Every structure is written in structure tokens, then in C-alpha cells.
Amino acid sequence: MIDFYGLTSPNVQKIFIMLEECGLPYNFKPVDVWAADNHNPDFVKLNPNKKIPVIVDTEGPGGKPYTVFESGAILMYLAEKTGKFMPADMAKKYDVIQWLMVQMSGVGPAFGNFTHFNLFAPKPGNEYSFSRYKTEMLRLYDLLNDRLQSNNYLGGDTYSIADMATFPWTRQHAAHGVKIDEKPGLKRWFDELSARPAVKAMIAKQNDIKSTRESASDDNKDRFFNRGKYARA
Ligand SMILES: N[C@@H](CCC(=O)N[C@@H](CS)C(=O)NCC(=O)O)C(=O)O
Numbered sequence: 001m002i003d004f005y006g007l008t009s010p011n012v013q014k015i016f017i018m019l020e021e022c023g024l025p026y027n028f029k030p031v032d033v034w035a036a037d038n039h040n041p042d043f044v045k046l047n048p049n050k051k052i053p054v055i056v057d058t059e060g061p062g063g064k065p066y067t068v069f070e071s072g073a074i075l076m077y078l079a080e081k082t083g084k085f086m087p088a089d090m091a092k093k094y095d096v097i098q099w100l101m102v103q104m105s106g107v108g109p110a111f112g113n114f115t116h117f118n119l120f121a122p123k124p125g126n127e128y129s130f131s132r133y134k135t136e137m138l139r140l141y142d143l144l145n146d147r148l149q150s151n152n153y154l155g156g157d158t159y160s161i162a163d164m165a166t167f168p169w170t171r172q173h174a175a176h177g178v179k180i181d182e183k184p185g186l187k188r189w190f191d192e193l194s195a196r197p198a199v200k201a202m203i204a205k206q207n208d209i210k211s212t213r214e215s216a217s218d219d220n221k222d223r224f225f226n227r228g229k230y231a232r233a
Helices: 010-022 041-046 071-082 090-120 127-150 161-170 184-194 197-208 218-224
Strands: 002-006 026-030 054-057 066-069
Touching (some): 010 161, 010 197, 054 071, 127 161, 161 184
Antiparallel strands (some): 054 066
8 A cells, every 4th residue: 555645736746647557556645735734743754855745655665664755756666666657678768767857857846936936926026037937947848849749758659657747747838828739749748648547537636635725824835935934045
């Protein structure tokens, strides 16, 4: 059994997709980051970095419980555990890992920072940061589209954890100012993945999860955004 700690963000959506794709039984355990649940000592024992997602595999290596944090590491762990969605051939496997790393180090941070400066940062006064992350995000959309014009999937011929990691970040393409009809590779891939039963299951489960994002206290918002009394600079 997998205990799966998360809420609704794209990094959590990836793990829902993988668990559903693999048909692995799991217990979802909500951690409301807008209510600072991720700072509870019991959660910090699971992830000292205080972020979701986290999984605890009660039947991990050697039959012992094993905890994994960082969504990219969780996807790789589940792929290795099940032998699914990561090619065995070394070159093909590293094609997948490279695109997984593009998501983890590029798409996630750039899209996340764009959203922060678009929706949450004070305006005016943050135009430089907004432009920097919007430019990087749009550059990455072009990169994904180019890759998907010449390959069916990000890792190459087959659907893999690289696609599962990236798809949730592209769901808000319209809000990101991207006209997906003008990006044929991205559109074909996005439409195909949207139709997968595991992706539909993830979206249905997301819609049922309650978070306090809209009603979070000013203190919890300040802690989440590293500002106010939590700012270090
Ligand atoms: N690189 C991490 C990022 C995880 C992450 O940023 N999680 C957010 C989800 S909203 C979180 O837990 N934020 C709470 C906080 O930083 O206090 C991963 O991919 O798992």
C-alpha cells in the first residue's frame, strides 16, 4: 500500500496520474499547505524540506516501509517498483530522465514563479520579475512544442513519467497566454493525454479535494510565500 500525502498542485497531480496509470492501491492523505499542515512535526519527519508530495511505500525495498519526497524522485521510484513508464534500454531511459529533469528544473520553477508574480505579487513594482518568468515560461512552451512535433512523447516513442510530470503544468495554458492551436505538437500531445483514463481520474479526484487556499489566514499566506515576518532578506 502507498500512503500519498498531497493536495491539488501540479507536483501532486503527477503522482495521482502515475498511481492511477500503474493501478497501485493508495491512501490519499491531504496535507493543506495553505493551513501550514506541512510544518507539523509528524509531516516534517517524512519530508525535512516541508513540501508535498510525499509517499510512504509500506512494502518498500526489502519489504520494509520506505518514504520518498520530491515528485521527480517519486515518479522514478514508482517506475522502478512497477517496471512501467520508464524504458529498460539505457539510452531510452536517459531520454526520459533528461525530459523529466527539464520539467523538474525548468518547467516547474518557471511556471510556478510566473503564477506567483501574475497572481500574488504586489503590482506595480514587480514588472521585471513578471517579465523574466513569463519569458522563460513561453520559451519552455516552445521547447515542448518543438520536441513534440518530432516525437510522440517527451521521452521519445513511448508515454513515460516525463509526460506525466509535465502535463499538469500545461493544463493552465490559456491562463498562461498560450494559444495552443498555434502549437500543433503540444496540442496533439495535450489532447491525447487529457483523454487517458488515469488523467481523467486525477482531475476528478482533484475536484473533490478541499483546500483552504481561498480562506487562508494572512499569516499562513505570508509563510507560504516567504514574506512578511517570514522574509529573510
Ligand atoms: N521540487 C518539489 C517541489 C514541491 C513543492 O513546491 N510543493 C509545494 C506544493 S504547493 C509545497 O509543498 N509548498 C508548501 C510550502 O512551500 O510551504 C517537488 O517537485 O516535489
